[in-house]
Amino acid sequence: MRPPISKNTHLCMSLAARPSNFGTRFHNFLYEELGLDYLYKAFSTTDLEGAIRGIRALGIRGCAVSMPFKEACIGLLDELDPSAAVIGSVNTIVNTAGHLKAYNTDYLAVASLLESHAVPPASRVALRGSGGMAKAVAHALRDAGFGDGVIVARNQAAGRALAQELGYGWQPNLSSVRADLLVNVTPIGMAGGAEVSELAFPATMIAATHTVFDVVALPAQTPLMLEARRQGRAVISGAEVATLQALEQFVLYTGVRPSPEQVARAERWARG
The missing domain is CATH 3.40.50.720 (NAD(P)-binding Rossmann-like Domain)
Structure with missing residues (x-):
């Protein structure tokens, strides 16, 4: 069971023009299942630069990035993993002590x-x-x-x-x-x-x-x-892409890899 939300809870999020509930339900299910002190929330924005500054300033641990921000956010980040650098497209940001590193789990x-x-x-x-x-x-x-x-x-x-x-x-x-x-x-x-x-x-x-x-x-x-x-x-x-890329994001944010059975349950819950 996830610990009660407190000042120590890690926040993860997503940015998309049209947010869905899949990532929110998938990640939060696994936080509860694994007893991790994390919380996930989906957002949209008309101010991408401000949103990225907020991730850094507020210590938000991770951010999933969807259309139309996957390329536009690159100049606002500190480091690109090879998975993002070769492609020139980002779908995941990991914040480590204010250092924003981008990946592409797609x-x-x-x-x-x-x-x-x-x-x-x-x-x-x-x-x-x-x-x-x-x-x-x-x-x-x-x-x-x-x-x-x-x-x-x-x-x-x-x-x-x-x-x-x-x-x-x-x-x-x-x-x-x-x-x-x-x-x-x-x-x-x-x-x-x-x-x-x-x-x-x-x-x-x-x-x-x-x-x-x-x-x-x-x-x-x-x-x-x-x-x-x-x-x-x-x-x-x-749907298969969404589950696999979300799983890799989860691992990047938490350092924990759920079992295949836990992932399957999270996917079923996310699709409601």
Whole structure:
């Protein structure tokens, strides 16, 4: 059981444009389960610089970072772990006596899932998106041996830059794209968004692929995933990414690694 909240309680938090309850419920469940004197709370902000100053000034132990802050926060931090430096995208900040070090546990989670789902590295990849999370996913793919791919992004500058960095092609739209592995790293299909009911890739593209990876974590079953399963395709879910990256954040903040059974219980509780 977690100790009563006191002046000694460690505070962890998240920053996102559209905060969800997943991280709050996941972390707080494990604090209670393991008897750790920690508390986790989700926030949004229109003042990123002020929020980062607050993390440092108030001694907040850790902060998860989500869209659209993953790249914008970099210049406000003291040190980048290689997992964040190579990608140029941050999803985790650890505060040690006022020193803010950034990590990217999204990268670690995606690399683990590609291995556990045994996705063949010879697969041709079509990745839709070019933001901070897209960078983490794309680098994990490249580093796992996926050398043949295309970045599909409306933002020409960001899309071309990411493609060039990886040795992939770039296209502004899905026209003529063919791939064995489809990866959505956009808000399409995200709960609460304007495109919640839309497919990130058309049904005809799904029919021509063997695996669909939707990084959107909420809802747990996006329109893309439902269509892929309807067509009998292998699916990797954003829910899996969310759990694995949150676990690695938990370990960075607390120094404690829960058992697989505890993680499974925390995930079930977080999804309510």
